[in-house]
Amino acid sequence: MKDNRLDFYKDFSITLFHWYSHNQRDLPWRHTQDPYKVWLSEIILQQTRVDQGMPYYYNFIESYPTVSSLANAHLDDVYKLWEGLGYYSRARNLHKAAKIVVEQFNGVFPNSYNGLITLPGIGDYTASAISSFCFNEVRPVLDGNVFRVISRLFGIKEPINKPASRKIFKDILNELIDKHSPASFNQAIMEFGAVHCKPKQPKCDECIFQEKCFAFSMNKQSDYPVKVKPKKSITRFFNYLIVGEGDDIWIKKRSNSGIWSNLHEFPLIEGQDIFNTELIDETVKIIKVSKATKHILSHQNIYAKFYRVKDVDASFLEGCIKVKKSSLPDYAMHRLMTRFLEEEQSFM
DNA sequence: AATACGGGGGA
DNA sequence: TCCCCAGTATT
Known part of the structure; x- marks a missing residue:
């Protein structure tokens, strides 16, 4: 044969x-x-x-x-x-x-x-x-x-x-x-x-x-070709805190594993099955909140909100670095971040 | 053997 | 929405 x-x-x-x-x-x-x-x-x-x-x-x-x-x-x-x-x-x-x-x-x-x-x-x-x-x-x-x-x-x-x-x-x-x-x-x-x-x-x-x-x-x-169905994506909720006075802004490098490893982003509080609005309400002073945006990866659907805040507890900035806003383009970031920076200048 | 890992284009 | 793209590393 x-x-x-x-x-x-x-x-x-x-x-x-x-x-x-x-x-x-x-x-x-x-x-x-x-x-x-x-x-x-x-x-x-x-x-x-x-x-x-x-x-x-x-x-x-x-x-x-x-x-x-x-x-x-x-x-x-x-x-x-x-x-x-x-x-x-x-x-x-x-x-x-x-x-x-x-x-x-x-x-x-x-x-x-x-x-x-x-x-x-x-x-x-x-x-x-x-x-x-x-x-x-x-x-x-x-x-x-x-x-x-x-x-x-x-x-x-x-x-x-x-x-x-x-x-x-x-x-x-x-x-x-x-x-x-x-x-x-x-x-x-x-x-x-x-x-x-x-x-x-x-x-x-x-x-x-x-x-x-x-x-x-x-x-x-x-x-043809035959393909087995991929597993369904999980859903996650990301709350990004935009922190910094004047020309300063705080960002953080993601860990060496998982999605977007070693890329930079704003300090992140991940929600469990919904956005952590309560936690954030109680902890920081919110100046402005973005609408929820959906970001799709192969295995994850990520809903993200960006919060312009002040009076942030230092514990939230653990592991973060303070940089100049003008130097943000020097740091490698994932698409969710770069898209936000492109489209939501009013938060900065 | 199954799963994680991005982002965008096309139907 | 869903599928696909000059796949690889990890579990």
Whole structure:
């Protein structure tokens, strides 16, 4: 069964490369085999759309042209450049990996999958991408695009977000990948998934694989890929205290774990199942209160209120730092904070 | 094996 | 609303 299936697809790469040569986007990281730049692009693009990550890629290349310059940077500056992109552990691991490359590998990136995957922030996908793109190692990439393409072509119903399903896809890809052009194969199959075999409204009516695609032959494209429902999000209530006299303002760096780790924000009092209005009423003098705003994360729905207050008990400022309002832009913050600062100047 | 971890775009 | 995005680390 498996052999027949793969025989049927033995000219897959030729067809794919033909499509790729006519349809590929011009992306900056495709013009280089410098592992530093490829690595940077791959970390930025983890769970991130190309359009969203592109400006960050340019900013990082400009601020840190080499792995040494990144390794020598202050972590807080790296966070600042990452601000707004999300999944902030990527910024921490980016910096950590750069230091390892410089201090342990003499500034030279590992030139193999097995070496690359030892670096923090580099998992199976990223190690496969870098080792194939830069060193022509035969390592198939398996990202969201590839999952979708393979599941439709072969009619695979194993949920793509279950770890156990990975082997099924990897086995197929290891047969399918062009052993002579692993870099082009990986680029092409991801690009095909991104711009042609899209999640919604795939271009099946003009598809090079019409004859071969299981999903198309059954007219069941929308049934693939199969995915198990994610767990429901939890709800939290954040009360932010805006404290400070004159040009001074108090902020705090979040802990090294949990959401928004190591990013800055106003002193926070989290409510239990509702906003802590009573507690705040009794404890501080409220000058002004914002409306509740909803901020959505993958696993949490956060309702936030901002309170301009005075006469705050010192215990609320435990671990906080006093900074000038004008220097707030120097501190890396999460989107909930930057959005508030953009839109609610009247509180400052 | 399951869960945590952002933010934004598109239907 | 819901789904998805060039996934990884932790539990």
